Amino acid sequence: MAEPVTALNGARFEGIATIEDAGPTGMITLRGDLASKEVKAAVKKAVGLDIPGQRAALGGKETAALWMSPDELLLMCPYDKVAETIATLDAALEGQHFLAVNVSDARSFLRISGGGAREVLAKLCPVDLSPDAFAPGMFRRTRMAQVPAAFWLDEGGTFHLVCFRSVGEYAFNLLKTAALSGGEVGVYG
Amino acid sequence: MLILTCPCCGVTAEETEFHQGGEAHLTRHGPGASEEEFHTYLFAKENPKGVHFERWRHNNGCGKWFHAARDTVTLEVYGTYSAQTLEPPQVIRDAITAKRPGWRWREFA
Ligand SMILES: [Zn+2]
Numbered sequence: 194m195a196e197p198v199t200a201l202n203g204a205r206f207e208g209i210a211t212i213e214d215a216g217p218t219g220m221i222t223l224r225g226d227l228a229s230k231e232v233k234a235a236v237k238k239a240v241g242l243d244i245p246g247q248r249a250a251l252g253g254k255e256t257a258a259l260w261m262s263p264d265e266l267l268l269m270c271p272y273d274k275v276a277e278t279i280a281t282l283d284a285a286l287e288g289q290h291f292l293a294v295n296v297s298d299a300r301s302f303l304r305i306s307g308g309g310a311r312e313v314l315a316k317l318c319p320v321d322l323s324p325d326a327f328a329p330g331m332f333r334r335t336r337m338a339q340v341p342a343a344f345w346l347d348e349g350g351t352f353h354l355v356c357f358r359s360v361g362e363y364a365f366n367l368l369k370t371a372a373l374s375g376g377e378v379g380v381y382g
Numbered sequence: 383m384l385i386l387t388c389p390c391c392g393v394t395a396e397e398t399e400f401h402q403g404g405e406a407h408l409t410r411h412g413p414g415a416s417e418e419e420f421h422t423y424l425f426a427k428e429n430p431k432g433v434h435f436e437r438w439r440h441n442n443g444c445g446k447w448f449h450a451a452r453d454t455v456t457l458e459v460y461g462t463y464s465a466q467t468l469e470p471p472q473v474i475r476d477a478i479t480a481k482r483p484g485w486r487w488r489e490f491a
Binding site: 263334336341 | 391443444
């Protein structure tokens with residue numbers, strides 16, 4: 194099989210925050226009734242996680258379950274485990290009204306870390322990113338400059354951000370510009 | 383700048399996270415409708431100075447459609463509510479009445 198290549202091909206930038214390509218990542222859109230016991234059991238079986246609450250992210254070892262909308266989750270797993278994870282979902286949800294689709298190559302996945310991470314995102318998104326308002330485990334879909342993006346914050350203070358692959362380079366360059374040294378605003382202390 | 387709360391995902395954000403989708407509570411006249419009815423559906427829209435009802439979509443967020451009741455003069459948002467309804471719920475009407483007693487919009491008051 195050909196080697197997977199991300200749109201950003203391992204790009205990395207260090208400024209007031211570190212912006213980096215998270216590399217090939219398995220991503221699965223799962224639509225269905227998130228309140229049903231069948232979907233709950235299927236997600237548990239596929240990625241070992243519960244159904245995240247409204248606008249929440251649950252992270253596991255190499256997996257994640259992200260709340261996209263009242264009837265949609267984005268599941269993450271290792272890139273080479275997507276086919277078997279979808280097969281697990283398909284088998285567990287047989288007969289249910291659902292959709293499980295591989296979107297791994299349709300998305301770019303980035304990490305924003307370091308002291309200026311909150312500020313870098315706050316420059317680009319209409320979201321209150323102060324520590325009181327945006328805490329680890331929260332997931333947010335929003336607008337990043339001119340494109341839609343979604344991100345969550347982990348316990349270690351790193352943001353994980355997803356956008357469409359077609360705007361991956363645009364997203365990286367935006368974040369890079371917002372993270373240029375000398376661009377500190379210091380709004381979050 | 384409007385600040386809207388999406389009733390589907392609970393996010394409160396400024397209007398650029400959303401997209402306006404035209405007037406709310408239109409009756410779509412389908413097959414068999416008269417030309418007059420279809421013309422009304424397509425072109426006869428409200429353009430009020432004051433209380434107004436619109437459809438909005440959380441296009442940069444959860445992607446869902448919803449309704450908003452707002453004021454075109456003051457830009458206050460009286461409330462947002464489900465897209466799955468043919469008329470504004472009482473709680474929204476009450477919120478408008480509290481600020482604009484005697485308001486009217488199409489057949490609603
Ligand atoms: Zn929403």
